[in-house]
Amino acid sequence: MAISTEVRDQLTRKFEALLPHLNERQQRLMLASEARLLGHGGVRAVARAARVSETTVRRGVFELERGLSPLPDGRVRRSGGGRKRVTAHDPKLMSALLALVEPDERGDPESPLRWTTKSLRHLADELTRQGHTVSAPTVGALLRRNGFSLQGTRKTLEGTQHPDRDAQFHYINEQVKDHQATAEPVISVDTKKREQLGLLPNAGREWRPKSDPVQVVDHSFFTGPQVEQAIPYGIYDITRNTGWVNVGVDHDTSVFAVESIRRWWKARGRHDYPHAGRLLITADAGGSNSYRYRVWKSELAALAAETGLAITVCHFPPGTSKWNKIEHRLFSHITLNWRGRPLTSHEVVVNTIAATRTSGGLRVEATLDTGEYPTGVAISKDRFAALPLERHATHGSWNYTLHPAPADASSPVPPVGEANGPAQRRQAMLARLADPRLTGMSPAQMEQLAAALAPAQAARAQERHSQQRGGRARRATGNLRAKPLFNDSARLLLTLLYQRQVCSMKVLADLLEVTDVCIADLVKETRRVLEDQSHHAGTAQVRFAKAAALLDFLTTDQRPARAAIIDRLSHPALTGMTRDELHSLIQRLAVSQVAQGERLGYQRRGGPRQPGTRSGVFPQKISNSERVLLTILYQRKLCTMEVLTDALGDVCRSSVGNVIRETRPLLQQVGHVPTAAPVRYRTAADLLAAAPDDRDTPTS
Known part of the structure; x- marks a missing residue:
């Protein structure tokens, strides 16, 4: 018989209320039971009221008539239902995929994708080319099913490890515990990456109004050597979890590194540790605080004499600088704090560093250091031997202590810092080397020659700077160019001494406490000026192989x-x-x-x-x-x-x-x-x- 409109309306309201709460199988069985109750025409009436296919209702009726047992909890279909996996249709697909993503492990160094990006799309295209038709999402599902995931590289390989690597780590740990047990300061020091200033791109993203990013230049390599720069040297107090950053503007030298530590001590260290008698510094093995640099140790000796602290330095073995606390306790947070922000001035750098805060309690202070720290400074072996330096029994080249005073009264007083020590000694030595017996010229003749060569020396300097820039200056240089160690008159004097074969570059370097490379560079430039002016220096009557012999000659005229x-x-x-x-x-x-x-x-x-x-x-x-x-x-x-x-x-x-x-x-x-x-x-x-x-x- 025909099913009335009233029954159809009741079924529609009933299905609208119940079906959204049932799974696929429960819906099918419910519709089938209603259709069986209605009798002839029930399947069509129920299908229209529920807005489903008549086949779905009829399949539910067949399931009820077969009297199948209920399915386990959590299942909608019986086991084996649905489409077969792609690997069932293509058993060789998985091995082909693994051969692409693991060419080394699978013994296939000539894999088609060995030198290209193994993205899902590239993998799917290559598999399809090999006869395994598959989509990119399916490739992703297969990789995840076999234990693969997207991963970057991990910096864990350290190259050839030093045989004393682990022993040095244990020794540093013991030194830190010993100093902390007596409330002595322990700091970790290092130089952060040099930063160029300007509207330059900086990694990271920052919240800004939509479609309004900060406009920066697309390339930064054109800035050249005359661009302003910031050199952050950090001091991290391991015990108090505080940071101090000295932002330099000149060069990252050993003198700058020790000056940064001196500034930290004056501003924070002596107030945080008023009764300190020792200071422990942990540093990496290279950079401006390298264990190989005599200037680093000489400047620390000056700091020890100035502060009265016994300064102990423990260097991490080469290639292990990432274990230095300052890297992941201070520098990483500074980098996060200025992400996505162009460093346009020194003020921006200092204030951004000083605003660094962490939930762990880290607080950072920063200051700008506009001092000049020229390169080429060196310490002679004799002066270095007089330092109050005590090497530790455990790897003395990495672990040493600089005492505030010499071990005995007969030892020379340790040198003061570069600012008021070697710089003054250098000027005094230049005055002694201007002796007419060495130059072959009177002081008046030297002044006359220097005045005549001054324009040519200035022109040569501009030519050298232009070659370094790759062209003319793009802005007024102002104070951007660092003050050289030697002026034009000193360059002329040293070149004459070398050309007259008074002594070698090494002897001049030892006398003036600079590197022989510094002497070589200035001789190379000034020699061209002398050749252009057709000036011949001649040959000196005396020659000296050692600095001591030359000094004896100047003092006693002993040839x-x-x-x-x-x-x-x-x-x-x-x-x-x-x-x-x-x-x-x-x-x-x-x-x-x-x-x-x-x-x-x-x-x-x-x-x-x-x-x-x-x-x-x-x-x-x-x-x-x-x-x-x-x-x-x-x-x-x-x-x-x-x-x-x-x-x-x-x-x-x-x-x-x-x-x-x-x-x-x-x-x-x-x-x-x-x-x-x-x-x-x-x-x-x-x-x-x-x-x-x-x-x-x-x-x-």
Whole structure:
């Protein structure tokens, strides 16, 4: 019979109320039971009232008629229902996928995707190309099912580990506990990455109004060396969980590092630890606080003498700087605090660092350091040996203590800091090196030469800076360029001393407490200026192999033993000419000897000097004036080459032979033909004894 409209309406209201609360199988069985109660036409009526397919209702009726048992809790369909997994249709799919994502483990180093990004889309495309039709979401599901996930790299490999690595970690831990047990300060120090200032991109994101990001430049490499920079040097107090950051603007040198620690002590350390007698510093093995730098230890000795603290330093082994507390206790939070924000000025850097706070109680202070910290500063070995430095029994190169006073009263007082110590000593030493006996010029002549070369030196400096920038300056330099260690007059003086072969670059570096590279750079630049002005420095009468010998000469006029021997050999009784005539001949040959040295050097190199080389005059075992003297003595047949070699004492026969072979043509060019001597000497002692001790001038 026909089903009335009233029944249909009641079914519709009933289904609307109950069906949303039932799962798929429960809905199907409920609809089937209503259809069976209605009898003929019930399936269609129920399907229309519930707005489902008649097939769904009819399938439910069949399930009720078969009398199947209820399904376990949580299941809607019987086991085995639904579509088969893609791996069931394609059993080789999983092995093909693993061969793509694990080429090394699967022994397939020539995997098609070995050198490309293994994204889900790339994997799906490659599998489809191999005949395994699959979508990117299915690839993702298969990877997750087999224990894969998206992962980045992890910094855990440290290269070759030092054999004392673990022992050093234990030793640092013991030192920290020992200092903390007696309420002594323990700090972790390091330099954060150098930051360029300006509208430059900075990693990270920050909340801003929608579609209104901060506008920054798309490239930052054009800024060049003249851009302002910030160098944050951090001091992290491990015990109090506080940070202090000194933001420098010049160079990250050892002097700057110790000055940062000094500022922390004056501003925070002495107030937080009023009764402190010791200070423990943990630092990495490189950078401005490297355990290899003598300047770092010398400046710490000055700080120890100033504060009265016994400063102990423990360095982490090379390659383990990430274990230094400051890296993840201070620097990481500073980086998070200025994420997505361009560092446009030093004020922004200082205030952003000072605003760093953490829920763990970290508080940070920051200050701007506008001081100048030039590079090239060094400490001589003798001055370093006088430091009150005590190496620990456990790896003394990494662990050492600098005491506030020398161990005994006879030891020298430790040096003060660079600002008022080596800088003043450097100026005093320059004044001593300007001695006319070394320069060959009076003070008035030196001033006149310096004034004449000043414009050329300034032009050379601008040319050098332009090459470093890659073009002209893009802004007014102002105070951006650091003040050099030596002014133009000092550069001229040092270049003259080196060209006159008074001593080596190493000796000059030890006297002035700078690096020999610093001396080499200024000699290279100033030498070109002297060549442009056609100025020839000549050769000094005395040469010094050690700094102590040069200082003794300046103080007591004590000449080296080699100079006394040359003076004896220059006697007119041996040379057959007066000393003035010999000196005049040496001066006439000076230019030819320089040209000959350049020509021989070119031949040995096989071409011009490579870019970046010093291109200076390197001190020779036998100076140019000595070359002329030895050639004259040999041409007069006073003795053999072996006798001349024995007389000099510190050269070999081949060197003397080369000197004579190279200098003989130069003497012939100027028309000098030495006369043969009436006596021939068989030994060096006889040769030197033939020259009287006085400086008379007998005739030839």
